[in-house]
Amino acid sequence: MQRPPANTFNLEYLHEITNSLDEISKQKLKGVILTSAIPNIFSAGLDIKEFYKPDLQRLENFWSSVQDVFIKLLDLDFATAAAINGHAPAAGCVLSLSCEYRAMVNGNYKIGLNEAALGIITTPWIQAMMYQVIPMKHTETALTTAKLFDVDEALQIGLIDEIASNKEDAINRCKQYIRKFDKIPLHARALTKQRMRQTPIKILREQRDEDIRMFVDVVMNPSVQDNLKDYVEKLKNKKKK
Numbered sequence: 001m002q003r004p005p006a007n008t009f010n011l012e013y014l015h016e017i018t019n020s021l022d023e024i025s026k027q028k029l030k031g032v033i034l035t036s037a038i039p040n041i042f043s044a045g046l047d048i049k050e051f052y053k054p055d056l057q058r059l060e061n062f063w064s065s066v067q068d069v070f071i072k073l074l075d076l077d078f079a080t081a082a083a084i085n086g087h088a089p090a091a092g093c094v095l096s097l098s099c100e101y102r103a104m105v106n107g108n109y110k111i112g113l114n115e116a117a118l119g120i121i122t123t124p125w126i127q128a129m130m131y132q133v134i135p136m137k138h139t140e141t142a143l144t145t146a147k148l149f150d151v152d153e154a155l156q157i158g159l160i161d162e163i164a165s166n167k168e169d170a171i172n173r174c175k176q177y178i179r180k181f182d183k184i185p186l187h188a189r190a191l192t193k194q195r196m197r198q199t200p201i202k203i204l205r206e207q208r209d210e211d212i213r214m215f216v217d218v219v220m221n222p223s224v225q226d227n228l229k230d231y232v233e234k235l236k237n238k239k240k241k
């Protein structure tokens with residue numbers, strides 16, 4: 001990913017990712033590794049500008065595009081791994097959760113789902129993605145407290161699989177993970193993976209419209225817009241301090 005300054009997902013970037021995923025799906029790949037070209041930030045999640053004082057039509061398209069990306073990512077036949085070379089809050093964490101394996105670079109980085117701190121809530125398919133990786137009880141506490149884990153905590157709880165010393169090491173660990181499947185028939189591997197992930201995939205496929213409606217309702221709520229205003233101000237003022 002290379003969308004400075006923080007690899008946030010806006011509508012156009014989501015379209016680019018969808019097109020890339022469509023393109024690579026046609027190729028006979030062994031696996032894909034997601035990482036960031038931006039030092040210290042894997043992804044800062046959704047671009048808050050998309051849902052602060054939004055245009056309604058664009059907001060609906062935006063959420064529909066988020067759904068497209070995750071349906072495709074969760075469903076990929078080949079192995080997926082994330083070399084998390086920096087902060088991965090919110091949708092940055094969700095992106096890593098869509099992969100089968102996560103190696104995170106050691107450093108003063110945070111990963112987790114902090115949506116509640118912004119006054120928004122996670123959708124059932126995002127919740128399912130998390131509780132398929134870490135236990136349900138930890139998921140509930142993490143989501144309700146908007147917990148961002150440091151690297152050691154993330155390993156301890158199972159949110160990441162390994163700690164890497166740097167980006168290259170993280171990518172190598174991802175490659176090693178992908179090589180595990182060299183002798184496994186692709187079809188059997190893919191079907192097993194898709195069955196294991198059927199909860200979020202099913203919710204995404206069967207409740208798309210309802211999910212968009214809920215997202216729009218939540219985001220357009222005046223108190224959520226107030227929270228977002230404060231959050232955007234806080235992000236802006238960080239630099240001035």
Ligand SMILES: CCCCCCCC/C=C\CC(=O)SCCNC(=O)CCNC(=O)[C@H](O)C(C)(C)COP(=O)(O)OP(=O)(O)OC[C@H]1O[C@@H](n2cnc3c(N)ncnc32)[C@H](O)[C@@H]1OP(=O)(O)O
Nearest residue numbers: 005006008044045046047048087090091121214215218235
């Ligand atoms: C039914 C249910 C409906 C609701 C469902 C909702 C489910 C939503 C799922 C996901 C939601 C999200 O992803 S919301 C986004 C949440 N993201 C965050 O809270 C992260 C915010 N960013 C940070 O904490 C930090 O930027 C960082 C820790 C990631 C990096 O810190 P650092 O100090 O290295 O960098 P800066 O803070 O100076 O940031 C650089 C630059 O990027 C801009 N920025 C950062 N994050 C965002 C963002 N998410 N959106 C837009 N812009 C962002 C930041 O303002 C700086 O910009 P400038 O250089 O112009 O100042």
